[in-house]
Amino acid sequence: MAELLKKDEMKPGAIGEGGTMANLYTGSWRTYRPVLDMEKCIHCLRCWILCPDSAVEISEGKRQETNLQHCKGCGICAAECPVGAIEMKLESEFMREEQ
Amino acid sequence: MAERVALTGNDSAAYALKQINPDVMAVYPITPQTELMHKFAAYVADGEVVTELVRVESEHSAMSAVVGASVAGARAATATSANGLALMWEVLYIAASCRCPVVACVVNRALSGPINIHCDHSDTMGARDSGWLQLYCENCQEVYDNTIQAVRIAEHPDVRLPVMVCFDGFILSHTLEALEVNDDETVRRFIGQFERPDNLLDVAHAQTFGMFALQNYYYEFKKQQVDAMANAPAVIQQIGDEYAELTGRSYGLLDAYRCDDADVILLGLGSTMGTVKQAADDLGEQEGLKCGVLKIRSFRPFPAEQILQAIAGAQIVGVMDRAVSFGLGGPLFHEVRSARYGHQDGPMLDFIYGLGGRDLGLDDAKGIFRSLADASESGRYEPTTRYVGVRE
Amino acid sequence: MATTSLKKLSEREDLLSGGHAACPGCGGTVILRQVLLAAQQDDYHVVASIATGCMEVVTTIYPNSAWRVPLVHNAFENSAATISGAEAAYRSLKRQGKYEGKVAFFAFGGDGGTYDIGLQSLSGALERGHNFTYVCYDNEAYMNTGIQRSGATPKGANTTTAPAGKVEPGKRECKKDLTAIVIAHNIPYCAQASPHQPRDLMKKAQKATVTEGPCFINVLSPCPRGWRFPPDQTIQIAQLAADTCVWPLYEIENGKLTINYKPREKKPVTEWLKSQGRFKHLFQPKNQYLVEEIQQDVDARWRRLLAREAADSEEPE
Numbered sequence: 167m168a169e170l171l172k173k174d175e176m177k178p179g180a181i182g183e184g185g186t187m188a189n190l191y192t193g194s195w196r197t198y199r200p201v202l203d204m205e206k207c208i209h210c211l212r213c214w215i216l217c218p219d220s221a222v223e224i225s226e227g228k229r230q231e232t233n234l235q236h237c238k239g240c241g242i243c244a245a246e247c248p249v250g251a252i253e254m255k256l257e258s259e260f261m262r263e264e265q
Numbered sequence: 266m267a268e269r270v271a272l273t274g275n276d277s278a279a280y281a282l283k284q285i286n287p288d289v290m291a292v293y294p295i296t297p298q299t300e301l302m303h304k305f306a307a308y309v310a311d312g313e314v315v316t317e318l319v320r321v322e323s324e325h326s327a328m329s330a331v332v333g334a335s336v337a338g339a340r341a342a343t344a345t346s347a348n349g350l351a352l353m354w355e356v357l358y359i360a361a362s363c364r365c366p367v368v369a370c371v372v373n374r375a376l377s378g379p380i381n382i383h384c385d386h387s388d389t390m391g392a393r394d395s396g397w398l399q400l401y402c403e404n405c406q407e408v409y410d411n412t413i414q415a416v417r418i419a420e421h422p423d424v425r426l427p428v429m430v431c432f433d434g435f436i437l438s439h440t441l442e443a444l445e446v447n448d449d450e451t452v453r454r455f456i457g458q459f460e461r462p463d464n465l466l467d468v469a470h471a472q473t474f475g476m477f478a479l480q481n482y483y484y485e486f487k488k489q490q491v492d493a494m495a496n497a498p499a500v501i502q503q504i505g506d507e508y509a510e511l512t513g514r515s516y517g518l519l520d521a522y523r524c525d526d527a528d529v530i531l532l533g534l535g536s537t538m539g540t541v542k543q544a545a546d547d548l549g550e551q552e553g554l555k556c557g558v559l560k561i562r563s564f565r566p567f568p569a570e571q572i573l574q575a576i577a578g579a580q581i582v583g584v585m586d587r588a589v590s591f592g593l594g595g596p597l598f599h600e601v602r603s604a605r606y607g608h609q610d611g612p613m614l615d616f617i618y619g620l621g622g623r624d625l626g627l628d629d630a631k632g633i634f635r636s637l638a639d640a641s642e643s644g645r646y647e648p649t650t651r652y653v654g655v656r657e
Numbered sequence: 658m659a660t661t662s663l664k665k666l667s668e669r670e671d672l673l674s675g676g677h678a679a680c681p682g683c684g685g686t687v688i689l690r691q692v693l694l695a696a697q698q699d700d701y702h703v704v705a706s707i708a709t710g711c712m713e714v715v716t717t718i719y720p721n722s723a724w725r726v727p728l729v730h731n732a733f734e735n736s737a738a739t740i741s742g743a744e745a746a747y748r749s750l751k752r753q754g755k756y757e758g759k760v761a762f763f764a765f766g767g768d769g770g771t772y773d774i775g776l777q778s779l780s781g782a783l784e785r786g787h788n789f790t791y792v793c794y795d796n797e798a799y800m801n802t803g804i805q806r807s808g809a810t811p812k813g814a815n816t817t818t819a820p821a822g823k824v825e826p827g828k829r830e831c832k833k834d835l836t837a838i839v840i841a842h843n844i845p846y847c848a849q850a851s852p853h854q855p856r857d858l859m860k861k862a863q864k865a866t867v868t869e870g871p872c873f874i875n876v877l878s879p880c881p882r883g884w885r886f887p888p889d890q891t892i893q894i895a896q897l898a899a900d901t902c903v904w905p906l907y908e909i910e911n912g913k914l915t916i917n918y919k920p921r922e923k924k925p926v927t928e929w930l931k932s933q934g935r936f937k938h939l940f941q942p943k944n945q946y947l948v949e950e951i952q953q954d955v956d957a958r959w960r961r962l963l964a965r966e967a968a969d970s971e972e973p974e
Contacts, residue, residue: 170481170482171482171485171720172485173485173488173489173492176482176485176486176489176720177463178364178425178486178489178493179336179362179363179364179463179474179475180362180363180474180475180476180478180482180486180719181463181472181473181474181476182472182473182476182717182719182720182721182722183471183472183473183720183722184471184472184473184722184724184725184726184727184728185471185674185722185723185724185725186674186720186721186722187674187675187676187677187716187718187721187722187723188674188675188676188723189676189721190676190677190721191676192675192676192677192678195681210663211663211664211667212663212855214663214667215663215666215687215690215691215855216687216852216853216855216892217687217690218679218681218682218683218684218685218686218687218690218891219675219676219677219679219681219686220671220673220674220675220686220690221675224667224668226668227664227667227668233675235675235676236675236676237675238681239681240681240682240683240881240888240889240891241682241887241888241889242682242687242888242889242891242892244889245889245890245892245893246892246893254889288746288749288750288753289742289745289746289749291742291745315749315752315753316749317745317746317748317749319741319742319745319785320785321738321741321781321785322777322778322780322781322784323777323778323781325734325735325738325777325778326735326738326741326777326778326781326782329731329732329735329738329739329742329778330738330739330741330742330745331742332729332731332739332742333706333729333731333738333739333740333741333742333743333744333745333746334742334743334745334746335742335746336729336743337704337742337743337746337747337750338746338750338756339742339745339746339749339750341742341746355732356731356732356735359731359732363731465704465727465729465743466704466727466743466746466747466750466756466758466760467727468702468703468704468726468727468758468760470727471724471725471726471727471728472722472727472728473717473722473724473727473728473729473730474727474728474729474730475729475730475731476717476718476719476720476722476730477713477714477717477718477719477730478719479718479719482719482720
């Protein structure tokens with residue numbers, strides 16, 4: 167937890183820098199994790215434009231791994247994938263693997 | 266070159282605003298403010314100002330648009346009265362919290378209900394905790410001068426808070442007075458350019474304005490406002506001094522009239538103080554009563570220290586309130602009495618008067634002084650709160 | 658040239674960052690992302706206001722913000738009035754030569770802040786002709802405060818202030834047709850859209866950006882929490898709204914109405930109702946009449962839209 171700003175370190179007017187929520191971690195919200203089968207992916211980018219958490223990363227038009235810092239595991243990407251390339255797996259399975 | 270002209274209170278404010286030439290004004294009609302708006306709209310129609318005049322559909326939107334304009338870097342202003350100010354109420358706090366240095370001319374009028382269009386101070390008294398500075402005017406000259414100074418005070422880097430210029434509905438707004446106005450160039454130089462440090466239109470630096478501040482931050486933002494308000498008395502004085510140098514008309518936090526050797530002092534706000542000064546003169550000459558008048562110009566910030574100095578020698582102090590806090594009494598009275606606590610002793614009486622535009626004449630003012638003198642002599646101070654001119 | 662190519666858009670920085678506090682599967686943040694990406698194109702920069710509500714509280718928690726465009730939040734009912742002040746400032750400063758650059762002003766609000774408490778502010782700003790676009794994310798209730806009924810809540814929905822109980826079937830009244838109210842302001846551009854059709858929504862945002870004068874886009878914003886469906890269904894529910902004609906996609910450009918999506922086979926409204934827990938009680942026998950009423954309402958509105966489109970297409974250009 168970052169230390170809280172003191173009164174004189176805060177810009178008057180409740181003004182904050184844009185885009186700083188990107189530094190926050192919402193990955194702990196997940197119950198399910200999207201797992202992408204890169205071989206099936208056709209890079210249509212539908213998962214990218216429909217992600218509520220800006221968690222789908224694209225590079226040069228190609229689907230990259232999901233940003234697990236932001237992904238809340240809603241499963242929209244899996245539900246909307248036209249080729250079934252994304253599977254939602256229980257987070258607990260990964261915890262077991264990691265252990 | 267200064268010029269002597271005859272203007273009503275509304276026209277004085279409109280003329281000052283014309284010279285201020287704000288980037289944006291947002292206004293909505295309400296009596297008795299409307300003529301101010303008419304006059305300014307005519308300046309816009311004749312191309313005499315650069316202002317974008319936003320003719321909003323309510324006072325709530327007027328204040329909302331002014332906040333939007335101010336965070337976008339515009340010098341912005343509005344004007345209203347009574348229920349209009351009440352409808353702005355929610356956004357008044359937000360304007361102060363967003364640190365929008367805007368100016369609002371408030372033409373004082375009694376709040377409904379029952380509905381009434383005439384003067385009292387119930388409207389601006391209701392906004393006294395909103396985080397705005399409040400300057401009250403005695404006459405049309407002060408309406409003009411305060412409106413101009415309000416811009417400088419609001420935008421001062423140590424303050425950056427909105428300012429209300431309060432003047433009495435009809436009594437000042439619709440009364441023609443002779444006053445001296447500055448030339449446009451003098452005003453333009455006096456107020457300077459407005460530069461907002463953080464600006465919504467700065468697209469290269471995306472910031473979020475008016476954020477959601479929870480238990481961990483809200484308090485610090487409020488303390489910043491407290492600090493800014495604490496800086497305001499010095500700024501009001503400094504800008505008043507500068508203005509005096511420029512125009513010969515001096516302004517401070519308050520105006521003490523015959524207070525130095527007075528036995529009886531009456532405090533109050535606004536146009537009534539003119540009548541009370543006349544009463545003090547008459548009673549001094551005709552009855553040998555030593556009466557003083559303390560007119561509060563800046564009600565927010567509240568100049569407690571300066572008030573105590575001015576009334577230190579009085580045997581008894583009366584406070585005139587053109588508003589009532591139901592279940593308590595007059596707001597100004599209670600603030601003055603609270604300021605004296607632990608510093609100054611002495612009896613005080615509260616005179617509620619003029620609600621809904623009920624006239625207070627010279628004889629009434631003299632009566633108030635006499636009742637103070639009588640109480641002082643007899644040592645009987647009950648009741649503390651007295652209602653002047655009500656039929657019972 | 659403005660584009661809706663996902664490939665091209667994906668090369669740009671997202672204008673709403675992740676890390677915000679919206680519920681999983683939120684339709685609102687999908688809408689914001691699409692609108693912002695579409696609007697900030699060519700030499701336009703977006704400057705936005707937002708009404709108090711879900712999207713405001715989840716994206717602007719001090720000291721962090723998800724917005725990569727300048728944003729102002731003022732209060733609940735005044736997103737339109739606030740942006741009208743900012744737009745007036747822009748016009749004034751431009752005229753005085755004090756500001757360079759081209760700004761696309763956007764005001765955002767939920768259905769509570771738009772259909773209900775902010776309707777006056779919206780109407781005023783539209784009538785005054787400010788050059789801005791208002792985007793309503795319509796999740797059909799006061800979701801931020803806990804799923805209370807709003808003017809946008811559809812007939813039969815179960816909410817916390819019009820709950821389905823032993824004698825009451827949820828909301829008895831019809832959803833307010835806000836888009837029709839907005840159209841009555843004779844603004845140059847007005848549309849209904851949905852996040853399941855990103856191209857359509859983004860095209861509409863782009864049309865609104867380049868149109869001089871006030872524009873309005875009403876976007877259906879499925880809410881897993883309030884509508885009672887699993888969070889991965891958000892986009893499918895939006896699709897179902899279009900397929901059942903519960904939420905038709907259409908636009909009115911300079912008075913001429915075009916329907917942007919006509920389902921090949923209009924699905925029965927029961928499919929829509931069955932997809933969400935908020936309508937569950939409607940399938941009790943005693944509420945059957947409401948299902949029929951809802952179908953009739955949807956059919957009547959769809960017929961009127963088709964008729965208006967046909968009439969407009971016959972009018973000389």
